[in-house]
Amino acid sequence: MYQSPRRLCSALLLRDAPGLRISSLAPGPRRPLAPPVLRPRPASPRLQAAASGAGRSRPGTVSSMGNGTSRLYSALTKTLNSSAAAQHPEYLVSADAEHLEPIDPKELLEECRAVLHTRPPRYQRDFVDLRRDCRSSHPPIRVMQWNILAQALGEGKDNFVQCPVEALKWEERKCLILEEILAYQPDILCLQEVDHYFDTFQPLLSRLGYQGTFFPKPWSPCLDVEHNNGPDGCALFFLQSRFKLISSTNIRLTAMNLKTNQVAIAQTLECRESGRQFCVAVTHLKARTGWERFRSAQGCDLLQNLQDITQEAKIPLIVCGDFNAEPTEEVYKHFASSSLNLNSAYKLLSPDGQSEPPYTTWKIRTSGECRHTLDYIWYSRHALSVTSALDLLTEEQIGPNRLPSFHYPSDHLSLVCDFSFNEGPDELL
Numbered sequence: 532m533y534q535s536p537r538r539l540c541s542a543l544l545l546r547d548a549p550g551l552r553i554s555s556l557a558p559g560p561r562r563p564l565a566p567p568v569l570r571p572r573p574a575s576p577r578l579q580a581a582a583s584g585a586g587r588s589r590p591g592t593v594s595s596m597g598n599g600t601s602r603l604y605s606a607l608t609k610t611l612n613s614s615a616a617a618q619h620p621e622y623l624v625s626a627d628a629e630h631l632e633p634i635d636p637k638e639l640l641e642e643c644r645a646v647l648h649t650r651p652p653r654y655q656r657d658f659v660d661l662r663r664d665c666r667s668s669h670p671p672i673r674v675m676q677w678n679i680l681a682q683a684l685g686e687g688k689d690n691f692v693q694c695p696v697e698a699l700k701w702e703e704r705k706c707l708i709l710e711e712i713l714a715y716q717p718d719i720l721c722l723q724e725v726d727h728y729f730d731t732f733q734p735l736l737s738r739l740g741y742q743g744t745f746f747p748k749p750w751s752p753c754l755d756v757e758h759n760n761g762p763d764g765c766a767l768f769f770l771q772s773r774f775k776l777i778s779s780t781n782i783r784l785t786a787m788n789l790k791t792n793q794v795a796i797a798q799t800l801e802c803r804e805s806g807r808q809f810c811v812a813v814t815h816l817k818a819r820t821g822w823e824r825f826r827s828a829q830g831c832d833l834l835q836n837l838q839d840i841t842q843e844a845k846i847p848l849i850v851c852g853d854f855n856a857e858p859t860e861e862v863y864k865h866f867a868s869s870s871l872n873l874n875s876a877y878k879l880l881s882p883d884g885q886s887e888p889p890y891t892t893w894k895i896r897t898s899g900e901c902r903h904t905l906d907y908i909w910y911s912r913h914a915l916s917v918t919s920a921l922d923l924l925t926e927e928q929i930g931p932n933r934l935p936s937f938h939y940p941s942d943h944l945s946l947v948c949d950f951s952f953n954e955g956p957d958e959l960l
Protein backbone atom coordinates (compact mmCIF):
# COMPACT_ATOMS: atom_id res chain seq x y z
CA MET A 532 0.00 0.00 0.00
CA TYR A 533 1.35 3.40 -0.91
CA GLN A 534 1.92 5.84 1.88
CA SER A 535 3.05 9.37 1.36
CA PRO A 536 6.26 10.32 3.16
CA ARG A 537 4.26 12.23 5.76
CA ARG A 538 2.07 9.25 6.51
CA LEU A 539 3.19 6.91 9.18
CA CYS A 540 2.12 3.37 9.32
CA SER A 541 -1.48 2.31 9.26
CA ALA A 542 -2.94 2.72 12.67
CA LEU A 543 -6.00 0.58 12.71
CA LEU A 544 -5.55 -2.58 10.77
CA LEU A 545 -9.06 -3.33 9.98
CA ARG A 546 -9.56 -4.27 6.40
CA ASP A 547 -10.16 -7.93 7.05
CA ALA A 548 -10.44 -9.86 3.83
CA PRO A 549 -12.95 -12.74 3.94
CA GLY A 550 -11.31 -15.67 5.65
CA LEU A 551 -8.39 -13.61 6.80
CA ARG A 552 -7.68 -11.80 9.98
CA ILE A 553 -5.42 -8.80 10.19
CA SER A 554 -3.68 -8.72 13.46
CA SER A 555 -1.39 -6.09 14.81
CA LEU A 556 -1.54 -3.31 17.30
CA ALA A 557 -0.94 0.16 16.05
CA PRO A 558 2.41 1.49 17.02
CA GLY A 559 2.85 5.22 17.01
CA PRO A 560 5.74 6.91 15.31
CA ARG A 561 8.00 6.41 18.29
CA ARG A 562 7.62 2.67 18.07
CA PRO A 563 9.07 0.37 15.42
CA LEU A 564 6.44 -0.11 12.77
CA ALA A 565 5.29 -3.62 12.04
CA PRO A 566 3.27 -4.21 8.89
CA PRO A 567 -0.09 -5.91 9.29
CA VAL A 568 0.11 -9.67 9.38
CA LEU A 569 -2.43 -11.52 7.26
CA ARG A 570 -3.17 -15.01 8.35
CA PRO A 571 -6.02 -17.51 8.02
CA ARG A 572 -8.99 -16.99 10.28
CA PRO A 573 -8.64 -19.51 13.06
CA ALA A 574 -11.35 -21.95 14.00
CA SER A 575 -11.49 -20.36 17.42
CA PRO A 576 -10.56 -16.70 17.54
CA ARG A 577 -10.23 -16.88 21.29
CA LEU A 578 -7.75 -19.74 21.16
CA GLN A 579 -5.94 -17.87 18.44
CA ALA A 580 -5.81 -14.82 20.66
CA ALA A 581 -4.10 -16.79 23.38
CA ALA A 582 -1.65 -18.44 21.02
CA SER A 583 -0.85 -15.39 18.91
CA GLY A 584 2.54 -13.82 19.16
CA ALA A 585 1.68 -11.08 16.68
CA GLY A 586 1.58 -7.49 17.80
CA ARG A 587 3.43 -6.03 20.73
CA SER A 588 2.61 -4.92 24.19
CA ARG A 589 3.57 -1.34 24.80
CA PRO A 590 6.07 -0.61 27.47
CA GLY A 591 4.25 -0.44 30.70
CA THR A 592 1.25 -2.42 29.60
CA VAL A 593 0.88 -5.58 31.51
CA SER A 594 1.19 -9.08 30.17
CA SER A 595 -1.23 -11.82 30.98
CA MET A 596 -0.32 -14.78 33.06
CA GLY A 597 -1.88 -18.20 33.14
CA ASN A 598 -4.88 -18.94 30.98
CA GLY A 599 -5.32 -15.52 29.42
CA THR A 600 -8.03 -16.57 27.02
CA SER A 601 -10.52 -17.77 29.56
CA ARG A 602 -9.84 -14.89 31.90
CA LEU A 603 -10.27 -12.47 29.09
CA TYR A 604 -13.43 -14.12 27.88
CA SER A 605 -14.89 -13.80 31.32
CA ALA A 606 -13.71 -10.18 31.52
CA LEU A 607 -15.47 -9.24 28.33
CA THR A 608 -18.64 -11.22 28.93
CA LYS A 609 -18.90 -9.82 32.43
CA THR A 610 -19.20 -6.38 30.92
CA LEU A 611 -22.06 -7.53 28.72
CA ASN A 612 -24.31 -7.65 31.78
CA SER A 613 -24.39 -4.02 32.57
CA SER A 614 -27.56 -3.70 34.60
CA ALA A 615 -25.66 -3.88 37.88
CA ALA A 616 -24.47 -0.30 37.71
CA ALA A 617 -27.98 0.93 36.97
CA GLN A 618 -29.32 -0.97 39.96
CA HIS A 619 -26.62 0.41 42.24
CA PRO A 620 -26.35 4.08 41.42
CA GLU A 621 -23.34 4.78 43.64
CA TYR A 622 -21.82 6.42 40.61
CA LEU A 623 -18.85 7.87 42.33
CA VAL A 624 -17.76 4.65 43.99
CA SER A 625 -15.03 2.97 42.01
CA ALA A 626 -14.63 -0.79 41.65
CA ASP A 627 -11.59 -2.17 43.43
CA ALA A 628 -9.27 -2.52 40.46
CA GLU A 629 -6.41 -3.74 42.63
CA HIS A 630 -8.00 -7.15 42.76
CA LEU A 631 -8.51 -7.52 39.03
CA GLU A 632 -5.95 -9.45 37.03
CA PRO A 633 -4.06 -7.70 34.22
CA ILE A 634 -5.07 -8.31 30.61
CA ASP A 635 -2.78 -8.41 27.61
CA PRO A 636 -4.04 -5.74 25.17
CA LYS A 637 -3.41 -8.08 22.23
CA GLU A 638 -5.75 -10.62 23.71
CA LEU A 639 -8.47 -8.09 24.35
CA LEU A 640 -8.13 -6.79 20.81
CA GLU A 641 -8.47 -10.30 19.42
CA GLU A 642 -11.49 -10.87 21.61
CA CYS A 643 -13.11 -7.68 20.35
CA ARG A 644 -12.43 -8.67 16.76
CA ALA A 645 -14.01 -12.05 17.35
CA VAL A 646 -17.17 -10.35 18.62
CA LEU A 647 -17.09 -8.05 15.59
CA HIS A 648 -16.50 -10.70 12.93
CA THR A 649 -19.87 -10.03 11.24
CA ARG A 650 -19.26 -6.28 11.03
CA PRO A 651 -17.98 -4.66 7.83
CA PRO A 652 -14.28 -3.76 7.69
CA ARG A 653 -13.32 -0.75 9.69
CA TYR A 654 -11.42 1.99 7.94
CA GLN A 655 -7.79 2.70 8.27
CA ARG A 656 -6.65 6.06 9.58
CA ASP A 657 -3.04 7.16 9.31
CA PHE A 658 -0.91 9.26 11.58
CA VAL A 659 0.43 12.41 9.95
CA ASP A 660 3.97 13.27 10.98
CA LEU A 661 4.12 16.88 12.15
CA ARG A 662 7.61 16.91 13.57
CA ARG A 663 9.55 19.95 12.57
CA ASP A 664 12.49 19.72 14.88
CA CYS A 665 11.78 17.28 17.62
CA ARG A 666 14.53 17.52 20.17
CA SER A 667 12.89 15.63 22.98
CA SER A 668 14.81 12.69 24.33
CA HIS A 669 11.71 11.18 25.95
CA PRO A 670 8.93 9.17 24.32
CA PRO A 671 5.97 11.30 23.22
CA ILE A 672 2.71 11.42 25.15
CA ARG A 673 -0.20 10.08 23.12
CA VAL A 674 -3.55 11.68 23.91
CA MET A 675 -6.94 10.52 22.62
CA GLN A 676 -10.03 12.76 22.71
CA TRP A 677 -13.35 11.06 22.00
CA ASN A 678 -17.05 11.57 22.54
CA ILE A 679 -17.95 7.89 22.43
CA LEU A 680 -21.76 8.45 22.31
CA ALA A 681 -23.66 7.48 25.43
CA GLN A 682 -25.49 4.22 24.88
CA ALA A 683 -28.74 5.58 26.34
CA LEU A 684 -28.59 8.72 24.15
CA GLY A 685 -27.72 6.77 21.00
CA GLU A 686 -30.61 4.38 21.47
CA GLY A 687 -33.07 6.73 23.13
CA LYS A 688 -32.60 10.39 22.28
CA ASP A 689 -30.21 11.21 19.49
CA ASN A 690 -32.46 10.27 16.55
CA PHE A 691 -29.78 9.08 14.16
CA VAL A 692 -32.35 8.31 11.50
CA GLN A 693 -30.00 6.58 9.05
CA CYS A 694 -28.33 4.38 11.63
CA PRO A 695 -29.93 0.92 12.02
CA VAL A 696 -30.68 0.05 15.66
CA GLU A 697 -28.65 -3.15 15.29
CA ALA A 698 -25.53 -1.04 14.71
CA LEU A 699 -26.03 0.42 18.19
CA LYS A 700 -26.20 -2.88 20.10
CA TRP A 701 -24.00 -2.32 23.13
CA GLU A 702 -22.42 -5.78 23.09
CA GLU A 703 -20.86 -5.01 19.73
CA ARG A 704 -20.56 -1.23 19.87
CA LYS A 705 -18.58 -1.62 23.08
CA CYS A 706 -16.08 -3.78 21.19
CA LEU A 707 -15.78 -1.21 18.40
CA ILE A 708 -14.95 1.46 21.00
CA LEU A 709 -12.42 -0.79 22.73
CA GLU A 710 -10.90 -1.77 19.39
CA GLU A 711 -10.29 1.89 18.58
CA ILE A 712 -8.68 2.51 21.98
CA LEU A 713 -6.54 -0.62 21.71
CA ALA A 714 -5.48 0.19 18.16
CA TYR A 715 -4.10 3.62 19.04
CA GLN A 716 -2.96 2.80 22.58
CA PRO A 717 -3.20 6.29 24.05
CA ASP A 718 -1.22 7.15 27.16
CA ILE A 719 -4.07 9.49 28.13
CA LEU A 720 -7.69 8.94 27.18
CA CYS A 721 -10.27 11.74 27.48
CA LEU A 722 -13.85 10.60 26.93
CA GLN A 723 -17.27 12.23 26.90
CA GLU A 724 -20.74 10.66 27.04
CA VAL A 725 -19.50 7.73 29.12
CA ASP A 726 -22.49 5.88 30.58
CA HIS A 727 -20.73 2.53 30.99
CA TYR A 728 -17.84 3.55 33.20
CA PHE A 729 -18.22 1.21 36.17
CA ASP A 730 -19.37 -1.87 34.33
CA THR A 731 -17.10 -1.65 31.27
CA PHE A 732 -14.39 0.96 30.87
CA GLN A 733 -13.11 1.24 34.42
CA PRO A 734 -12.68 -2.51 34.98
CA LEU A 735 -11.26 -3.27 31.54
CA LEU A 736 -8.99 -0.25 31.23
CA SER A 737 -7.66 -0.65 34.76
CA ARG A 738 -6.63 -4.18 33.80
CA LEU A 739 -4.76 -2.67 30.86
CA GLY A 740 -2.79 -0.47 33.25
CA TYR A 741 -4.87 2.72 33.22
CA GLN A 742 -6.01 4.73 36.21
CA GLY A 743 -9.45 6.22 35.59
CA THR A 744 -11.61 9.02 36.95
CA PHE A 745 -15.28 9.57 36.14
CA PHE A 746 -17.38 12.66 36.75
CA PRO A 747 -21.05 12.27 35.75
CA LYS A 748 -23.29 15.11 34.67
CA PRO A 749 -25.53 16.13 37.60
CA TRP A 750 -28.72 15.74 35.51
CA SER A 751 -27.64 13.47 32.73
CA PRO A 752 -30.20 13.23 29.92
CA CYS A 753 -29.46 9.48 29.91
CA LEU A 754 -31.55 9.19 33.08
CA ASP A 755 -34.67 10.09 31.05
CA VAL A 756 -34.18 7.03 28.84
CA GLU A 757 -35.90 3.80 29.79
CA HIS A 758 -33.44 1.02 30.78
CA ASN A 759 -30.61 3.51 31.07
CA ASN A 760 -27.28 2.48 32.56
CA GLY A 761 -26.86 5.52 34.80
CA PRO A 762 -25.73 9.05 34.01
CA ASP A 763 -23.24 9.92 31.32
CA GLY A 764 -20.20 12.02 32.06
CA CYS A 765 -16.56 12.73 31.35
CA ALA A 766 -13.87 10.15 32.01
CA LEU A 767 -10.12 10.59 32.12
CA PHE A 768 -7.71 7.64 32.01
CA PHE A 769 -3.91 7.65 32.08
CA LEU A 770 -1.34 4.87 31.96
CA GLN A 771 0.04 4.36 35.43
CA SER A 772 3.33 3.08 34.06
CA ARG A 773 3.96 6.46 32.44
CA PHE A 774 2.48 8.96 34.89
CA LYS A 775 2.03 9.63 38.57
CA LEU A 776 -1.10 11.49 39.67
CA ILE A 777 -0.20 14.71 41.47
CA SER A 778 -3.68 16.23 41.84
CA SER A 779 -7.18 15.76 40.52
CA THR A 780 -10.09 18.20 40.39
CA ASN A 781 -13.69 17.54 39.40
CA ILE A 782 -15.24 20.76 38.13
CA ARG A 783 -18.94 21.47 37.79
CA LEU A 784 -18.94 24.31 35.29
CA THR A 785 -20.75 27.56 36.03
CA ALA A 786 -22.30 30.02 33.61
CA MET A 787 -23.47 33.48 34.66
CA ASN A 788 -22.63 32.48 38.25
CA LEU A 789 -25.01 29.53 38.13
CA LYS A 790 -24.03 25.90 38.39
CA THR A 791 -24.69 24.09 35.13
CA ASN A 792 -25.20 20.52 34.01
CA GLN A 793 -21.77 20.34 32.35
CA VAL A 794 -18.58 19.10 33.95
CA ALA A 795 -14.82 18.81 33.54
CA ILE A 796 -12.00 16.83 35.12
CA ALA A 797 -8.50 18.34 35.44
CA GLN A 798 -5.50 16.35 36.61
CA THR A 799 -1.88 17.24 37.13
CA LEU A 800 0.36 14.34 36.14
CA GLU A 801 4.08 13.76 36.43
CA CYS A 802 5.90 11.83 33.70
CA ARG A 803 7.79 8.98 35.25
CA GLU A 804 10.50 9.11 32.52
CA SER A 805 11.26 12.81 32.58
CA GLY A 806 9.87 14.03 35.91
CA ARG A 807 8.02 16.77 33.98
CA GLN A 808 4.60 17.80 35.21
CA PHE A 809 1.65 18.84 33.09
CA CYS A 810 -2.08 19.25 33.47
CA VAL A 811 -4.69 17.44 31.37
CA ALA A 812 -8.38 18.31 31.35
CA VAL A 813 -11.49 16.85 29.74
CA THR A 814 -14.85 18.53 29.25
CA HIS A 815 -18.16 18.36 27.40
CA LEU A 816 -19.88 21.73 26.99
CA LYS A 817 -23.62 22.38 26.60
CA ALA A 818 -25.01 21.20 23.23
CA ARG A 819 -27.41 22.76 20.71
CA THR A 820 -27.87 26.03 18.87
CA GLY A 821 -29.16 28.94 20.92
CA TRP A 822 -26.74 28.13 23.76
CA GLU A 823 -23.68 29.91 22.36
CA ARG A 824 -23.42 32.47 25.18
CA PHE A 825 -23.92 29.73 27.75
CA ARG A 826 -21.06 27.71 26.23
CA SER A 827 -18.93 30.81 26.17
CA ALA A 828 -19.54 31.37 29.88
CA GLN A 829 -18.78 27.71 30.63
CA GLY A 830 -15.55 28.03 28.64
CA CYS A 831 -14.54 31.11 30.64
CA ASP A 832 -15.21 29.27 33.87
CA LEU A 833 -13.11 26.32 32.71
CA LEU A 834 -10.27 28.63 31.67
CA GLN A 835 -10.37 30.34 35.06
CA ASN A 836 -10.18 26.98 36.83
CA LEU A 837 -7.29 25.95 34.59
CA GLN A 838 -5.45 29.22 35.31
CA ASP A 839 -5.55 28.32 38.99
CA ILE A 840 -4.63 24.65 38.51
CA THR A 841 -1.69 25.45 36.21
CA GLN A 842 -0.52 28.26 38.54
CA GLU A 843 -1.09 30.88 35.85
CA ALA A 844 0.26 28.71 33.02
CA LYS A 845 3.45 27.64 34.78
CA ILE A 846 2.39 24.02 34.34
CA PRO A 847 1.92 22.96 30.68
CA LEU A 848 -1.66 22.13 29.78
CA ILE A 849 -3.62 19.83 27.44
CA VAL A 850 -7.40 20.34 27.23
CA CYS A 851 -9.55 17.81 25.40
CA GLY A 852 -13.22 18.25 24.81
CA ASP A 853 -16.42 18.14 22.89
CA PHE A 854 -16.98 21.89 23.01
CA ASN A 855 -20.21 21.67 21.00
CA ALA A 856 -18.96 24.83 19.30
CA GLU A 857 -17.68 25.54 15.81
CA PRO A 858 -14.44 27.53 15.54
CA THR A 859 -16.54 30.61 14.77
CA GLU A 860 -18.06 30.59 18.26
CA GLU A 861 -17.07 32.84 21.11
CA VAL A 862 -15.97 29.97 23.35
CA TYR A 863 -13.46 28.83 20.71
CA LYS A 864 -12.10 32.35 20.48
CA HIS A 865 -11.71 32.53 24.26
CA PHE A 866 -9.58 29.39 24.19
CA ALA A 867 -7.57 30.55 21.16
CA SER A 868 -6.76 33.92 22.76
CA SER A 869 -6.44 32.92 26.41
CA SER A 870 -3.41 33.94 28.44
CA LEU A 871 -2.82 30.20 28.85
CA ASN A 872 -1.33 30.47 25.35
CA LEU A 873 -3.12 27.50 23.82
CA ASN A 874 -3.14 26.18 20.29
CA SER A 875 -5.55 23.66 18.80
CA ALA A 876 -3.64 20.54 17.75
CA TYR A 877 -5.81 19.52 14.80
CA LYS A 878 -5.22 22.84 13.04
CA LEU A 879 -1.75 21.49 12.35
CA LEU A 880 -3.23 19.01 9.87
CA SER A 881 -4.30 21.88 7.59
CA PRO A 882 -1.87 23.07 4.90
CA ASP A 883 -1.28 26.43 6.59
CA GLY A 884 -1.67 25.18 10.15
CA GLN A 885 -4.41 27.74 10.72
CA SER A 886 -7.65 25.90 9.93
CA GLU A 887 -9.58 23.36 11.91
CA PRO A 888 -10.64 20.17 10.11
CA PRO A 889 -13.94 20.40 8.18
CA TYR A 890 -15.70 18.08 10.63
CA THR A 891 -15.23 16.04 13.76
CA THR A 892 -18.86 14.85 13.91
CA TRP A 893 -21.19 13.91 11.06
CA LYS A 894 -24.66 12.49 11.51
CA ILE A 895 -28.16 12.55 10.05
CA ARG A 896 -30.98 13.51 12.40
CA THR A 897 -34.67 14.09 11.60
CA SER A 898 -33.70 17.73 11.12
CA GLY A 899 -31.22 16.71 8.40
CA GLU A 900 -27.49 16.32 8.01
CA CYS A 901 -25.30 17.67 10.86
CA ARG A 902 -21.64 18.07 9.92
CA HIS A 903 -19.66 20.09 12.44
CA THR A 904 -16.25 20.69 13.96
CA LEU A 905 -16.88 20.52 17.70
CA ASP A 906 -14.05 18.50 19.23
CA TYR A 907 -10.61 19.88 20.05
CA ILE A 908 -7.31 19.10 21.71
CA TRP A 909 -5.80 22.34 23.02
CA TYR A 910 -2.21 22.44 24.24
CA SER A 911 0.30 24.92 25.67
CA ARG A 912 2.04 26.05 22.51
CA HIS A 913 5.31 27.07 24.09
CA ALA A 914 5.77 24.09 26.34
CA LEU A 915 4.57 21.31 24.06
CA SER A 916 4.82 20.27 20.39
CA VAL A 917 2.51 18.01 18.44
CA THR A 918 4.71 15.45 16.76
CA SER A 919 1.92 13.60 14.95
CA ALA A 920 -1.85 13.51 14.67
CA LEU A 921 -4.28 10.85 13.49
CA ASP A 922 -5.97 11.83 10.26
CA LEU A 923 -9.77 11.94 10.17
CA LEU A 924 -11.99 9.63 8.14
CA THR A 925 -12.82 10.89 4.67
CA GLU A 926 -16.38 11.56 3.51
CA GLU A 927 -16.23 8.40 1.42
CA GLN A 928 -15.11 6.32 4.40
CA ILE A 929 -17.81 7.78 6.61
CA GLY A 930 -20.35 6.74 3.99
CA PRO A 931 -23.71 8.12 2.85
CA ASN A 932 -25.53 7.24 6.09
CA ARG A 933 -22.87 9.04 8.12
CA LEU A 934 -22.22 8.17 11.79
CA PRO A 935 -22.64 6.12 13.88
CA SER A 936 -22.64 3.05 11.66
CA PHE A 937 -21.81 -0.63 11.58
CA HIS A 938 -18.14 0.28 11.14
CA TYR A 939 -17.81 3.27 13.47
CA PRO A 940 -19.32 3.35 16.96
CA SER A 941 -19.88 7.06 17.62
CA ASP A 942 -21.21 10.14 15.84
CA HIS A 943 -17.93 11.86 16.82
CA LEU A 944 -14.52 10.86 15.47
CA SER A 945 -11.69 10.22 17.86
CA LEU A 946 -8.79 12.69 17.79
CA VAL A 947 -5.34 11.35 18.64
CA CYS A 948 -2.10 13.36 18.99
CA ASP A 949 1.44 12.69 20.11
CA PHE A 950 3.00 15.43 22.22
CA SER A 951 6.58 16.13 23.19
CA PHE A 952 7.86 18.65 25.68
CA ASN A 953 9.82 21.42 24.07
CA GLU A 954 13.36 21.55 25.28
CA GLY A 955 15.33 24.75 25.27
CA PRO A 956 14.19 28.36 25.22
CA ASP A 957 10.85 27.58 23.50
CA GLU A 958 9.48 25.93 26.58
CA LEU A 959 9.43 29.21 28.49
CA LEU A 960 5.94 30.64 28.56
Ligand SMILES: NC(=O)C1=CN([C@@H]2O[C@H](COP(=O)(O)OP(=O)(O)OC[C@H]3O[C@@H](n4cnc5c(N)ncnc54)[C@H](OP(=O)(O)O)[C@@H]3O)[C@@H](O)[C@H]2O)C=CC1
Nearest residue numbers: 678688689690724750751752755792816817818819853855
Ligand atom coordinates in the same frame (compact mmCIF):
# COMPACT_ATOMS: atom_id res chain seq x y z
N1 LIG B 1 -34.53 16.25 35.99
C1 LIG B 1 -34.18 17.51 35.99
O1 LIG B 1 -34.54 18.31 36.82
C2 LIG B 1 -33.32 17.97 34.92
C3 LIG B 1 -33.10 17.15 33.85
N2 LIG B 1 -32.29 17.54 32.84
C4 LIG B 1 -32.09 16.64 31.72
O2 LIG B 1 -30.94 17.02 31.07
C5 LIG B 1 -31.22 17.30 29.69
C6 LIG B 1 -30.38 18.45 29.24
O3 LIG B 1 -29.08 18.17 29.66
P1 LIG B 1 -27.89 18.96 29.08
O4 LIG B 1 -26.67 18.45 29.72
O5 LIG B 1 -28.15 20.43 29.19
O6 LIG B 1 -27.97 18.51 27.58
P2 LIG B 1 -27.24 19.04 26.27
O7 LIG B 1 -28.10 20.04 25.58
O8 LIG B 1 -25.86 19.44 26.54
O9 LIG B 1 -27.27 17.73 25.39
C7 LIG B 1 -27.21 16.46 25.97
C8 LIG B 1 -26.85 15.49 24.91
O10 LIG B 1 -27.73 15.57 23.82
C9 LIG B 1 -27.00 15.47 22.60
N3 LIG B 1 -27.65 16.29 21.57
C10 LIG B 1 -27.21 17.44 21.00
N4 LIG B 1 -28.07 17.89 20.09
C11 LIG B 1 -29.07 17.00 20.05
C12 LIG B 1 -30.25 16.89 19.29
N5 LIG B 1 -30.57 17.79 18.38
N6 LIG B 1 -31.04 15.82 19.51
C13 LIG B 1 -30.73 14.89 20.42
N7 LIG B 1 -29.62 14.95 21.19
C14 LIG B 1 -28.80 15.98 21.01
C15 LIG B 1 -25.63 15.98 22.94
O11 LIG B 1 -24.68 15.25 22.19
P3 LIG B 1 -23.40 15.99 21.50
O12 LIG B 1 -22.66 16.70 22.54
O13 LIG B 1 -22.71 14.82 20.91
O14 LIG B 1 -23.98 16.91 20.45
C16 LIG B 1 -25.46 15.74 24.41
O15 LIG B 1 -24.71 14.64 24.76
C17 LIG B 1 -32.69 17.62 29.63
O16 LIG B 1 -33.19 17.23 28.37
C18 LIG B 1 -33.19 16.73 30.72
O17 LIG B 1 -33.32 15.45 30.17
C19 LIG B 1 -31.67 18.74 32.91
C20 LIG B 1 -31.83 19.59 33.95
C21 LIG B 1 -32.70 19.29 35.05
Ligand SMILES: [Mg+2]
Nearest residue numbers: 680681684724
Ligand atom coordinates in the same frame (compact mmCIF):
# COMPACT_ATOMS: atom_id res chain seq x y z
MG1 LIG C 1 -23.88 13.22 21.58
